[in-house]
Structures are given as C-alpha cells and as structure tokens.
Amino acid sequence: MEKRVNQIKQQLSAHNYKLTPQREATVRVLIENEEAHLSAEDVYLLVKEKAPEIGLATVYRTLELLSDLSVIHKLNFGDGVTRYEFRAEGAEHHHHHLICLNCGEVDEIMEDLLTPIEARVEEEYEFQIVDHRLTFHGVCRRCKEVVADPKKLVGARVT
Amino acid sequence: MEKRVNQIKQQLSAHNYKLTPQREATVRVLIENEEAHLSAEDVYLLVKEKAPEIGLATVYRTLELLSDLSVIHKLNFGDGVTRYEFRAEGAEHHHHHLICLNCGEVDEIMEDLLTPIEARVEEEYEFQIVDHRLTFHGVCRRCKEVVADPKKLVGARVT
DNA sequence: TCTTATCTGATAGTTTTTTTCATTTAGTTT
C-alpha cells in the first residue's frame, strides 16, 4: 500500500504535480477499493470519511489527473456515470468486464484475451493499439437459473 | 431503404408500437447515417430538417424505444454523450470500433473477431453472452506519421 | 361518432460534470 502510494507520488512529481493531502486521501480510497468500479460520487463519499473537508470538485479534478497519468482507468457501464478503477501494477492493458443484464453485477476477467486479435487488427487495419475496452453483456452464473431466455434481455441497459 | 423502414414498422407493431411520422423521420435519419455514430442531439438536428416540428424529447424517446427493440445500438466513446447507430441487418453481434486518440476519428471493424473468445468466456466464466462492446484506442492509419510516441497518448480521453 | 389509449411538444426538473473565482497552501527568491 505505502509502496503504491509512493509510486504514484513519483509519477505525479515526474509531471510536476504534488501529492497533496486531498490527492493522497483519494488515491488511498482508490487502492483500498481496487475491485469496486467507483463513481466520482462514490469516491467523494469515501474520501470524506477520512478527509471531511474535501470538495467534490477536487475529487473530480484528482480523478481526471490520475486518469491522464494512467494511474486509474475510466470506465462506462452504461448507467450514466463514469466509473474509475485502479490500474493493476504494471498492467499494459486493461482487464475485461462481464456485466449481467439481469442483476447488474460486474465481474472481472483478469487475463488479457485480446493479444492475438490485436496483432491482427494492427496489421490489417494499420491501427496502432494503445489500449482497449472489452465488455460482455449477458447473464452471470448466479442468474443462470432465473433467466429463461437471455436473448430477451438484448437492449436492456447496454451502452 | 423502404424495405428497411418497413421491416422496422413491423418490428414496432409486433410490440404494439406505431410507426408515427416522427418515428419514421427519425428512423430514416438513422438509416441514412448508418456509419455516423450520432448523438441524440445530432439526430434531433437532422430530423428537424425534414420534420421541423419534432421535439427533442420525442427523439430521445424514439431512440430509447429503438434501442429496446435492438433496432439500433447505444454506444459510448467516452465524450459524455450516448451515441446511436443502426444495427446491421440480421447482425447477431455488434461490430467493433477503432478510436484514434490523436484525431478522434472512429473507424469500424465490421467482422466479429470475438467468436472464439466468447466460446471460452462462456465456458470458463459460466457467463451467457448476449452482446459485447469492443473498442480499440490508439493511432489511426492517417495519424501514424504525426504521432511520435503512441504510448504517450494513454489517458487521452478514454472511458 | 364516441371512447380510449397512445403519442407528442413544451417545459420544468434531475443528474452529472465542469467552470469560475476568491482563498489557501507550498515552494522559491531574496
């Protein structure tokens, strides 16, 4: 934890940004909730518990900054809010997401399944890939029994 | 074109919805701009040219309806607006997108590259896939010469 | 034609995010 905070501190100062108390509190919340896909509001409320004087604008600014530096990732699951998640250490690429159209739960695929596909895309489409987003929408293992016809769920809350 | 409008008319009436003049005008705009990834506002302005009396709320309602019926797809490219695109006829799945971090252009990959991966995911993660979204972020063929270090673009406007 | 349910436009309201700006904080220079 301390190691990671320190690492971010260095990333910030490498770009002439300081790790202010507000930024540090925000970073700690993000690290502590690594698997959580928090919205800005979520982060704000969690940070407030530790640093009650922080303002929402600062949280937005910090999230934007950390995103610019690729310390965190912005995500969009189609529910009208941007979500943020801490980037796995040294991860070249982002992991993938499984979104259940029935219960809304978001599960993670931690392995990168796209490597062979990306090689093809880079060549065939002359496109230099820097990052990707891959989301599967469907029915999670917990909802399998409940949902009669998964195809009926097409169009449900998908962006 | 007429064939497709008619097809949609049938899809609507199969669910007890009418193809009103406003809906038809909207559908025609969507078909005419199949490759365009229009926002609701974009659609509104284009529809207004043909049917100036239409209201923005009706456009939103129509887009939501067409999305529920899977006639169109909702997309999110991370710029804060939902975008819509006509669904290819009989397409089981959605095509993929190449988003240039330099010029912002969005290109299409019309083939479905995910079929083998989905088989794996369905089995290994016990997840029944209904749909997916795959986006690659990077440098397009037109910007190749201009961009010195593509990696530097990480964090630029990606959701 | 009368009835009823659907649909629409205008407008007000919500929600999320961004901007503004006066103040605070933290380095730097003298």
Place this chain on the structure above:
DNA sequence: AAACTAAATGAAAAAAACTATCAGATAAGA
C-alpha cells in the same frame, strides 16, 4: 524569515445531457 509566485482547493454557479410531467393532438377500435 518576509515577500513573491504558481499550484491547488472549496464553494458555488453554470453547463450539458438526459428524464419526467402534463395538457393537448392523434389514431385505432367499438
């Protein structure tokens, strides 16, 4: 250490995108 400077912050206003409300229009059915 005092003065200067730039960066960062919080509160509040504003913007942007979308959603809900509601009275009136439209259209299908009895």
